[in-house]
């Protein structure tokens with residue numbers, strides 16, 4: 254049961270904003286609850302409209318790796334804002350930001366700042382199509398790459414299904430050049446390339462999926478994407494909007510030692526402000542306007558306040574922080590696994606670095622069809638039990654939970670006890 258202040262705000266919001274929210278999953282519909290309205294956040298905690306405190310494992314859907322309202326980030330943002338919030342002209346900050354991104358992501362030789370992950374993936378694919386002169390884009394079922402028309406497509410069953418739009422309002426023609434196959438299905442990928450490799454402009458992949466819950470790649474999957482792209486003259490794109498600076502400072506490409514042709518970044522690199530980026534090989538990025546014929550632009554791209562938040566965050570990502578995140582995340586993973594066992598709940602916990610999902614499904618979950626075997630009704634009951642106990646997890650089975658450096662071992666132990674109680678309640 255949501256607090257009365259949130260409930261009233263939600264009623265007002267629903268009059269004017271579709272579903273009462275500015276991004277659908279915030280509505281808590283898939284867990285059968287109502288959203289808590291947030292009044293402020295600090296460190297590992299969110300505070301609801303009625304003042305109730307929640308330990309936060311959503312972290313604004315990924316960005317808040319340092320915890321909320323980190324003093325250095327707040328200082329950077331306020332001093333940048335005092336100098337003016339937007340100029341629409343280049344700044345030294347943007348140069349420093351690009352230098353930092355390229356330092357952390359050696360596969361990126363040139364990059365462009367944009368304002369959201371959606372823009373980053375859309376623009377990366379436009380650049381890939383421009384560079385190859387080809388149209389077909391391959392994506393994997395269950396991967397989310399933002400809400401551009403041609404990326405809102407998932408497959409029916411079968412090895413390689415031609416795109417069918419997933420959302421009303423997307424013309425079939427916009428989705429017609431998108432081909433979707435199952436995540437982690439290496440044979441299907443090989444088959445697709447041998448049939449249509451000469452038409453493929455790009456393969457875009459979440460190198461660890463967060464958007465069907467946390468699903469790691471099987472050994473060889475990412476390697477195969479890169480090598481097939483190389484062989485057939487297509488462009489490999491790692492969409493590290495979620496995994497970037499999350500599973501390691503240099504994202505999944507650092508963990509795997511792989512170098513995709515292009516990379517999309519967002520979330521953490523913006524430190525909680527609207528900032529994202531796409532980039533990659535110089536030969537591809539030189540096609541982007543004004544250097545080349547691929548047009549892409551943005552009034553607020555590289556905004557000084559956003560870039561300041563991003564830089565302040567990136568500058569604090571050191572080895573000690575990732576060691577701490579690993580220790581805390583492993584503690585949560587083990588605690589949740591034990592809670593599943595003790596309550597005899599069929600489930601599994603999947604984790605890569607500081608992102609994790611407890612699936613209500615024995616697993617292992619390797620693909621979207623595996624993820625869909627989860628008991629989402631039980632997940633919804635568990636989630637409501639967690640909210641009632643001050644534990645704020647993503648309100649969907651098909652999302653990843655995120656750890657921040659502001660969490661403590663005591664926070665996690667409290668969360669694990671609450672999780673066990675909520676599991677007992679959910680199975681009753």
Ligand SMILES: Cc1ncc(COP(=O)(O)O)c(C=O)c1O
Nearest residue numbers: 369370371397398399492494495
């Ligand atoms: C992997 C991935 N790509 C792209 C996006 C889209 O980013 P944004 O919501 O900033 O448009 C998301 C958002 O969650 C994401 O997780």
